[in-house]
Amino acid sequence: xxxxxxxQWFDPEQASKGLPFAKELQRRxxxxxxxxxxxxxxxxxxYEGYRVRPVARETTEGIDVLRVALYPSHDGSGLRxxxxxxxxxxxxxxxxxxxKRPDVVYVYHPPATIGLPALVLKWLRGVPFVFDVQDAxxxxxxxxxxxxxxxxxxxxARWLRTVCRSSARVVAPSEAVKSSVAQQxxxxxxxxxxxxxxxxxxxxxxxxxxxxxxxxxxxxxxxTSALARPWQDAAKRALDLTLSSTxxxxxxxxxxxxxxxxxxxxxxxxxxRQTRPGRFAQPFEIIKFxxxxxxxxxxGRLLPDNERLTTLGAFLRRSSLDELPELWNVVRGDMSxxxxxxxxxxxxxxxxxxxxxRLEVLPGITGWAQVNGRNTATWDARLRMDVWYVRNRSLLLxxxxxxxxxxxxxxxxxxxxxxxSVMRDLNDERQERLGLR
Numbered sequence: 001x002x003x004x005x006x007x008q009w010f011d012p013e014q015a016s017k018g019l020p021f022a023k024e025l026q027r028r029x030x031x032x033x034x035x036x037x038x039x040x041x042x043x044x045x046x047y048e049g050y051r052v053r054p055v056a057r058e059t060t061e062g063i064d065v066l067r068v069a070l071y072p073s074h075d076g077s078g079l080r081x082x083x084x085x086x087x088x089x090x091x092x093x094x095x096x097x098x099x100k101r102p103d104v105v106y107v108y109h110p111p112a113t114i115g116l117p118a119l120v121l122k123w124l125r126g127v128p129f130v131f132d133v134q135d136a137x138x139x140x141x142x143x144x145x146x147x148x149x150x151x152x153x154x155x156x157a158r159w160l161r162t163v164c165r166s167s168a169r170v171v172a173p174s175e176a177v178k179s180s181v182a183q184q185x186x187x188x189x190x191x192x193x194x195x196x197x198x199x200x201x202x203x204x205x206x207x208x209x210x211x212x213x214x215x216x217x218x219x220x221x222x223x224t225s226a227l228a229r230p231w232q233d234a235a236k237r238a239l240d241l242t243l244s245s246t247x248x249x250x251x252x253x254x255x256x257x258x259x260x261x262x263x264x265x266x267x268x269x270x271x272x273r274q275t276r277p278g279r280f281a282q283p284f285e286i287i288k289f290x291x292x293x294x295x296x297x298x299x300g301r302l303l304p305d306n307e308r309l310t311t312l313g314a315f316l317r318r319s320s321l322d323e324l325p326e327l328w329n330v331v332r333g334d335m336s337x338x339x340x341x342x343x344x345x346x347x348x349x350x351x352x353x354x355x356x357x358r359l360e361v362l363p364g365i366t367g368w369a370q371v372n373g374r375n376t377a378t379w380d381a382r383l384r385m386d387v388w389y390v391r392n393r394s395l396l397l398x399x400x401x402x403x404x405x406x407x408x409x410x411x412x413x414x415x416x417x418x419x420x421s422v423m424r425d426l427n428d429e430r431q432e433r434l435g436l437r
Contacts, residue, residue, distance in 0.1 A: 001030045001226060004102035004121075006129075008088055009062060009115050010036040012047060016109045017132065022063045023220075024215055032103070032301040033064040035095060035117070037088040040072035044084075055095065068095045085113040091119035096125070103166070104156075104226040105129035112156050115163030126128050128168035130221060130227035133160075133181055161185065167223035189280030189359065192221055219351070227360055227390060235395060240337050241259055246332035255324055258316070266293050273324060276342035279362045284334040286342055287325040291316050320409045326365045339364025340386035343426070350430035351383070358386040361393065371404040379426050 011019040026032045038056070039047040046052055047254040068091035073080040089105045096117045097231055107118045107129050119125040161184040164170050170191045172178040178191045193218060248255075259270040271287055278284045291313030295303045302308065305326040309317075329335040335342065342363035351358070368389035377385070391395070 001029075001104065001223060002100065002102045003033075003222060004099060004105045004127075005032065005034045005036075006092065006105055006114060006118055007034070007036050007108040008085065008111055009041050009108075010034055010039075010065065013039045013041045013267055015108070016134070017106070019060060019063065023061060025218075026062060027113050027216065030222075033066065033099065035066050035068070035092055037070040037091070038067050038072065039069070039276065040074065040084075042074050044074040044080075046070055052162055054091075055098075065096060066099060068092050073375065075167070076263050081401055085111040089113035089116040093120045095428050096120045102127055104222050106165075106222065107163075109160075109163075110133045110135055112160040112163065112233075115159065116167075119148055119163065119166060122166065122230050126229065126231040128225050128230060130171060130225045131163055131167035132171040133177060134163065134173055135177070141266055150208055168228040169221055171221070177214070187280040187282040189282060192217070194218065194221075224357065224360060227357070229393075232393075236336065236398065237333075238329050239337045239398075243337060244327040247324075248331070251324060251327075254321070258321060258324070259311055262290055266290055266310055268294060275345060276363070277348050277359065278334055278342060279359060281359050282344075283345065284329070284337075289316055289322040289325060291322050308378060315357050320405075323365055328364065334362070336362040336364045338366055338368075338401045340389065341370065348424040352389055355383045355388050358383065360390055366401060366405040368401060371401055371408060374408075379423065 009015040016189050026113040038050050038052050054069050056064050071083045073084045118129040164186050172193050173195045178193050182188050261272040272290045273285050275283050276286045292308035296307050339362050341360040369385040
């Protein structure tokens with residue numbers, strides 16, 4: 001995997017994620033390069049042996065480093081420090097077009113301005129990035145130890161929120177910083193806590209190469225982030241919004257008839273609402289048409305699903321018409337037309353690391369597993385197909401899935417009206433496999 005490290009500081013400057021970090025990634029088989037400025041930290045003067053030029057290329061212990069021009073300064077003047085940061089961000093944004101296209105960019109913060117070339121690489125070259133946030137995002141610019149004027153600090157806080165939300169993943173050094181980042185609207189499942197000291201000296205003597213060690217976790221983090229496809233995802237979102245909105249309008253008479261029929265035959269609301277895990281396991285409320293009554297036994301407990309499933313509900317399931325309200329979830333951005341189906345929240349804890357990749361994309365109304373067995377496939381097979389889709393997704397593949405979904409719906413192929421009759425809950429199956437039952 002080709003990795004670009006983007007940082008304000010790099011060796012010979014003191015940097016937490018400097019040359020040793022780059023060499024470790026290289027040792028693990030990755031092609032690593034660095035985009036940074038000319039060394040001037042912390043005195044604000046360019047180091048001996050260097051002079052500021054538009055561009056300078058060097059190789060340090062096997063790592064290719066591209067240095068770009070900046071205004072050297074790191075004194076007590078907030079404005080001069082801003083000039084230092086902004087000049088590097090501008091130069092790196094231009095240089096971003098000259099570097100060999102990486103699979104993923106690792107961005108080390110602070111300062112927040114380093115996010116600008118990362119966004120340039122994302123939107124103009126389609127490269128996802130990981131944002132390592134070392135400082136808690138200031139709340140509206142108030143929390144800060146810099147001498148910068150308040151307007152600059154306020155805009156910096158807003159900018160940092162934008163960069164965090166645009167990243168494929170956010171790395172935080174502590175739970176406190178993770179919580180602060182999450183308050184900026186970043187899903188908790190998108191943030192991973194990985195302290196620098198844990199990488200330098202694991203507290204319990206574990207090797208960084210252990211499955212849960214620092215190096216291994218960074219490896220998985222970068223490889224997972226490289227699965228993001230900014231251009232494709234933007235095009236898919238536009239397609240989702242256009243198609244789902246159109247279908248909702250065209251199918252509105254059908255939706256109205258279904259609602260009336262459900263209210264008359266089952267009493268109560270026409271819609272079924274349930275919290276499901278979305279992208280990055282972020283909870284959202286899925287909307288479907290009800291297919292079961294609220295029938296209960298003498299003790300007030302709901303009857304089994306197969307006893308509550310109504311004749312109308314069975315028809316809606318066979319024809320997949322019960323899924324139509326999920327188009328509103330697509331319009332809202334909670335779901336996509338094509339993607340892994342959103343499963344029950346309690347299932348997430350039983351996913352393997354590989355199976356958790358299904359949470360890297362928006363869940364879908366239909367998906368690769370749905371046109372290749374649906375409820376007749378085993379859990380292992382369904383989850384394996386979900387992961388295959390995440391790794392191989394494309395607009396062409398989505399078009400094929402939608403076409404096959406329409407054909408299967410017309411034929412009623414692969415539909416099991418009562419899924420509990422052919423498969424167990426995933427948590428029950430996995431608990432038994434783990435010997436917990």
